[in-house]
Amino acid sequence: MTTTTSAATAGPVAPDRRGVDPAAVVARTTSHPSLRDTCVQTLAMAWRALKKMRRKPEQFFDVLIQPLLFTAMFAFIFGGAISGSVSNYLPVLIPGILAQTALTVCMATGVQLREDMDKGVFDRFKSLPIARFAPLAGPMIADLIRYGIASVLTLLTGLLIGYRPGGGVFGCAAGVALTVISGWSLAWIFTWLGTLARSAQSVQGISMMIMFPLTFLSNAFVPAETLPDWLEAFVKVNPVSHVVSAVRDLLNDGAVTAEVGWAVVGCAVVVVIFAPLAVRSYSRKM
Amino acid sequence: MADLSAVRAESLVKNFGDFRAVDGIDLHVRQGEIFGVLGPNGAGKTTTLRMLATLLPIDGGHAEIFGVDVRREPHRIRQLVGVTGQYASVDEDLTARENLWLFARLQGLPSGRAKSIAGDLLDRFGLQEAADRPLSQFSGGMRRRLDLASSLITRPPLIFLDEPTTGLDPRTRGQMWDTIRELVMDGSTILLTTQYLDEADQLADRIAVIDRGRKVAEDTPDALKTQVGESTLQLRLSEGADTALAVDVVRRLLGEEPVLTPESGRMNIPLPDPNRAADVLIGLREAGLGISSVSVAKPTLDEVFFALTGHGADDESQMEAAR
Numbered sequence: 313m314t315t316t317t318s319a320a321t322a323g324p325v326a327p328d329r330r331g332v333d334p335a336a337v338v339a340r341t342t343s344h345p346s347l348r349d350t351c352v353q354t355l356a357m358a359w360r361a362l363k364k365m366r367r368k369p370e371q372f373f374d375v376l377i378q379p380l381l382f383t384a385m386f387a388f389i390f391g392g393a394i395s396g397s398v399s400n401y402l403p404v405l406i407p408g409i410l411a412q413t414a415l416t417v418c419m420a421t422g423v424q425l426r427e428d429m430d431k432g433v434f435d436r437f438k439s440l441p442i443a444r445f446a447p448l449a450g451p452m453i454a455d456l457i458r459y460g461i462a463s464v465l466t467l468l469t470g471l472l473i474g475y476r477p478g479g480g481v482f483g484c485a486a487g488v489a490l491t492v493i494s495g496w497s498l499a500w501i502f503t504w505l506g507t508l509a510r511s512a513q514s515v516q517g518i519s520m521m522i523m524f525p526l527t528f529l530s531n532a533f534v535p536a537e538t539l540p541d542w543l544e545a546f547v548k549v550n551p552v553s554h555v556v557s558a559v560r561d562l563l564n565d566g567a568v569t570a571e572v573g574w575a576v577v578g579c580a581v582v583v584v585i586f587a588p589l590a591v592r593s594y595s596r597k598m
Numbered sequence: 599m600a601d602l603s604a605v606r607a608e609s610l611v612k613n614f615g616d617f618r619a620v621d622g623i624d625l626h627v628r629q630g631e632i633f634g635v636l637g638p639n640g641a642g643k644t645t646t647l648r649m650l651a652t653l654l655p656i657d658g659g660h661a662e663i664f665g666v667d668v669r670r671e672p673h674r675i676r677q678l679v680g681v682t683g684q685y686a687s688v689d690e691d692l693t694a695r696e697n698l699w700l701f702a703r704l705q706g707l708p709s710g711r712a713k714s715i716a717g718d719l720l721d722r723f724g725l726q727e728a729a730d731r732p733l734s735q736f737s738g739g740m741r742r743r744l745d746l747a748s749s750l751i752t753r754p755p756l757i758f759l760d761e762p763t764t765g766l767d768p769r770t771r772g773q774m775w776d777t778i779r780e781l782v783m784d785g786s787t788i789l790l791t792t793q794y795l796d797e798a799d800q801l802a803d804r805i806a807v808i809d810r811g812r813k814v815a816e817d818t819p820d821a822l823k824t825q826v827g828e829s830t831l832q833l834r835l836s837e838g839a840d841t842a843l844a845v846d847v848v849r850r851l852l853g854e855e856p857v858l859t860p861e862s863g864r865m866n867i868p869l870p871d872p873n874r875a876a877d878v879l880i881g882l883r884e885a886g887l888g889i890s891s892v893s894v895a896k897p898t899l900d901e902v903f904f905a906l907t908g909h910g911a912d913d914e915s916q917m918e919a920a921r
Contacts, residue, residue, distance in 0.1 A: 332785045334604065334629060334678070334755035338664045341674040349706055356703040364691045436687035436748065439651050441676035442704050 342435040343440075350443040357450020365454060371424075374416055375458045379466035380382065383409050386533065387473055394534055406466065408532030411552050413462040415527055417517040421455055422502030426512040444595040445545030445587075448503055452496060459492040487562040490575060492556045497579035500586035507593040516557030516594035526552050551578045604629045604664060604756050604787040605650060610812075611658030613647050619645045619810035622659065627693065627789055632782055634802030634819075638903070643686060643791035647758050650789075653682045665758060680749030684760045686732060686741040686746070694720060694744050695729040702751045710834040719747040723777070739770035757781060758777040759790040763797060775800055795902055799823070814906045821848055823897055825905055830895045831867040831875050836888030839863070847881045869894065 345353070365371055386405055391398035425448065428434065437447050467477075467484060477484055502519055509515045529543065530552040536544050547553055558575035561567045605627035612620040620642040624815040627633040648654040650661055652672040660669040668675050681687075688697050695716050702712035723743040727737065736744070742762065750756060755769045760920045762778065763771040778801055782788060792798050798805045807815040807822070815822060835844055841858065848856045850866055852874060858867040869875060875894055882889060 332753050332755045334642060335662045338666060338674075339756050341666070341677040343671055344673055352706065353704050356700055359687065360692065360700055361701075363696065367691055431690065432683065432685045433655065433686040433689040434687075435683055436681070437704075438653055439676060439679070439681040439687075440701065440704055441673055446704070490915075542705065 320408070345441065345443040350445060353442045354449045354453065357446050358453040359417050359450075361451040362457075363453035365457070371420075372458070372461070374420060375413070375462040375585045376465065378416060379409065379413055379462055380469050382412065383469040384464055384473060387470075390533065400472050401565045402470055402473070403477070403560070404535070405533065406470040406475055406477075407556050407563055408527075408530075408557055409466050409470075409490045410463055410487070410525045411467055411494070411530075411532055411556045414459055414491050415498065415523050415552070417455065417458050417462055417495055418499040419523055420458075421452060421499045422504075422506035422519055423512050423515045425451060425503055425506035426509055426515045429506070430512070445591050448507075448534035448590055448594060451505065452499055455499065456492060456496060459495040460488070463488040463491045477563045479563045483562050483564070483566035486568070487559045488564075490555070490559055490562060490572065494575060494579050497582045498551075500583055500590055504586045504590040504593060507590055526550060530556060551575075551582070554578055601629060602629050603662075605633075605661070605789060605904075606663075607646075607650065607659065607661040610646060610656060610661060612642070612649055612654065613657050618812055620649070623806075623808065623811070623813050625789075625806060625813075625884035627787060628678070629784060629787050630782065631803040632788045632790065632801050633791070634798035634805040635808055636793075636795065636798045637791075637808035637901075638793060641808045643808055644760050646759050646808070647681075647789065647791055650675075651679055651758055652676060653681070677752075678754055678756055680752075680757045682742075682746050682749045682757070682759050682762060684764065685850070686745040688741065688744050689747050690733050693730050694725050694740075695731060697733070697744060698748060698751065701748050705752050707751070715751055719750065720732035723747045726870075736889065739773075740768050742766065742770075742774065743777075746774075750781070752784070753784070756787045756789065759788060761791055761793065764793065771797075778917060795823075795897065805900065809903065809907050822902060825902075829869050829872055829897060829902070831869050831878060832890040832893045832895055833865045833878075833882075833889055835863045835865065836890045837863070839887045843885055844882060844887050847885050847887070848878060851877050851881045865888075 383406070385401060386409065387398050390405070391401035395401035395404060428451070434447070467475075467488065472476075474493065477487075501522070502515070505518055506515050509518060530547055530550045532552060536547045536553070539547060553574045555572060555578070558569070558571040561569040561571055603626055605625055607623065607625040609622040609624060610620050611618070611622060619770075623642070623646055625633070625635075625646070635646065637643050645654065649656045650663065650668060652668060652675050653803060656669050663675055665679055665680065666674045689700070692700065692787075697708075698716035698719055699712050703709065707715065720726045723746070725740060725747070728740060733741065733744075746759075746762070759778065763774050766774065775797075778788060778790070788801075790798075790801065802819060805815075805817065805819055805822055806813050815825075817825075833844075835841060841863070844865060845856055845858070848854065848865075852867065852870075854868045854870070856865070856868075859866075867878060872894060879889070879892065900904050
């Protein structure tokens with residue numbers, strides 16, 4: 313008898329008991345994401361970016377084609393004019409192409425972020441209790457793969473047409489690593505642009521305007537000494553020049569020179585300035 | 599906690615440039631109820647909801663959710679509120695299962711637990727079969743269900759539903775209504791916006807009617823409908839019938855003023871009590887007036903609007919278009 317009564321009363325009560333208790337949930341909330349949460353969330357966003365890469369392999373076009381095309385093209389066209397022969401030019405050119413390719417990948421980071429942010433799912437990301445840093449940094453972690461592919465391919469193309477890096481295996485590995493680090497750091501600039509601009513096209517446009525002067529007004533393809541004084545002055549302060557010089561030292565001599573130090577410091581400065589700017593502008597966009 | 603309100607918003611304001619989209623709205627949602635925000639396109643419903651969900655900065659006024667300040671503690675608010683938007687906020691490039699897993703991971707569930715919750719939700723929302731298909735093959739209804747499922751991963755005590763059934767077919771709409779009712783059984787509080795009086799009527803315990811960024815009424819669905827008359831008797835007189843005479847008959851029988859559309863011979867008569875429809879029909883026949891068609895309609899949003907604001911809901915969509 314007692315069992316039937318309790319069963320009868322349990323009916324309407326049951327949903328309440330296993331139901332949500334707002335006061336308890338409020339008590340459990342935290343005012344900020346912890347560092348651990350931020351890492352987990354960033355990795356989850358990186359996982360998402362990797363899934364997308366796997367489903368849209370056409371994203372890899374730029375990192376596959378550009379290293380092959382530009383390395384071969386520039387070597388055979390400019391080689392004789394600038395360094396007397398193709399094989400003499402390759403030690404100058406390969407580090408330059410590495411820097412240029414890294415910058416192109418950076419640009420794609422900004423454009424893709426902007427495209428992504430226009431999608432409905434970003435509404436959900438914003439409404440979830442996640443660190444504002446995660447949706448920006450996650451895709452950038454996945455992009456490390458793209459920098460890696462682009463650098464290794466550039467180097468391989470160089471080797472194929474006769475480049476013999478004096479730095480050996482260590483020099484090559486260090487050169488590729490520095491390229492990947494620089495690319496990742498500079499990508500924060502384009503990520504910031506991505507959070508500011510109104511559309512993916514405008515990110516593309518602005519990025520082009522930044523990328524072309526940065527790569528061509530540097531020592532990436534020609535020795536700075538051949539330029540007019542005013543241009544040489546700019547080339548010398550251009551951070552891309554420092555990255556290119558550092559990669560040259562690593563690839564050609566296997567030497568960790570002061571230039572390498574400057575390049576790393578420069579990259580750190582870019583991250584320290586632009587990462588907070590990007591996160592701030594992203595959280596404001598809400 | 600002594601305060602039993604889920605949402606307490608006072609004089610909320612939102613400006614988009616010169617346009618004041620939300621102009622001092624007060625909302626008070628009690629715990630465990632379904633609160634409906636009813637209004638036409640561009641009235642400020644979605645904007646209000648987005649402000650409360652920390653998706654838009656609040657330009658003026660004050661809002662608290664379960665006693666937590668929305669402006670000062672957005673991160674806490676995001677842990678309390680599940681948001682289901684007007685357009686499904688799910689990732690088109692992932693499968694349904696991957697979407698749920700990702701959202702669960704982002705909210706701090708360990709991978710294994712995230713997987714099992716994703717499985718449970720897919721079951722509950724009837725998406726198990728389509729779980730591993732790309733979202734591009736999903737119908738609108740399936741997307742909405744996945745979107746709602748995504749909002750429920752951590753069982754938030756407050757759920758925002760922005761026009762949950764706009765664009766759905768009647769059957770899917772009915773299913774969505776059932777799901778929403780179940781959520782309340784679980785102890786969740788629901789704040790939903792809708793353009794349909796019918797939907798607010800079916801689901802909501804209380805309704806706020808919003809017009810041009812202001813709240814023009816707040817009451818139970820029954821009380822609101824009584825304000826506009828329970829329903830309307832729609833008549834079309836047969837060719838050549840004396841319209842003036844018909845108006846007289848209606849006035850005499852009901853004491854109500856019929857609304858005329860002379861060119862089509864149509865007549866809308868407010869009916870305080872549907873039983874009196876017969877009186878009108880008999881009265882017209884006794885006066886020798888023919889009728890070509892007759893129907894009894896529930897009040898539409900348009901009529902509620904007209905009754906509350908003195909202008910139709912359509913003006914509002916035009917304003918929206920102009921903006």
